[in-house]
Amino acid sequence: MEKPANSQYPIHPLLQQRWSPLAFSNKSITAETLCSLLEAARWTASCYNEQPWYFIVATQENPQEFSKLLSCLVEANQVWAKNAPVLMISVAKLNFEKNGNPNRHAFYDAGAAVCSLTTQATSLGLFVHQMGGFDLAKAQELYNIPENYEPIAAIAVGYPGDPQTLPEQYQQREFAPRQRKPQHTFVFTGTWGES
Helix, strand or coil: CCCCCCCCCCCCHHHHHCCCCCCECCCCCCHHHHHHHHHHHHCCCCHHHCCCEEEEEEECCCHHHHHHHHCCECHHHHHHHCCCCEEEEEEEECECCCCCCECCCHHHHHHHHHHHHHHHHHHCCCEEEEECCECHHHHHHHCCCCCCEEEEEEEEEECECCHHHCCHHHHHHHHCCCCCCCHHHCCCCCCCCCC
C-alpha cells in the first residue's frame, strides 16, 4: 500500500513516499539493513556534535527482548506494532558531555537522527512509525536508563503489511487520506502569525 504525499510544491520522492503505516509484514529485516538505518542516524548533525541520541532495539528474532520492548507500548499501539519485525525506543542524553550543562537541543537532535533513520528506511522500502504512546517510566525501569537520559519515542520499523489484517478501527486510520496544515499556518515573516 502506498500513500504518497500530495505536496503543494515539489519534494524529494523519498519524502513524498514516507508515511507511518499501522500494517506491517513480519518479514524480518537483516542485521546489515538495520545497521544501515542506525548508521544514517549516526551521521546526523547535532549541536556541538554531541550526538545525544541513543536507541534501544529489539527484533522478533529475539522474542523475549521483543516482548519486553512491546510491553512498554500502550495497548492501542501493541495491537498493530506486535507485527513489526523491529521495535525501538529513542533516548536523549539531557546534558552536554563537555560541561554537564543542560542540552536544550537534545530532543531536537535526537528527532533529527530519527528523521535520517526514517529517510534511509524509506530508501530501502521500509517504513517507520513513531509513537508517543508508550510508558516512559516502565521503559526507564526495564532498561535501566540512567538519570539525565530520557526516552522520547517508541518506533516500529518494517516492510508494509496487509491493512486487511488490522482491526476495523485501525483499517479506517490506515486508509484515511493523509493531511497536513497549509504552509501559511506555520511559516511566518515579520512577526508571529504573519504569513
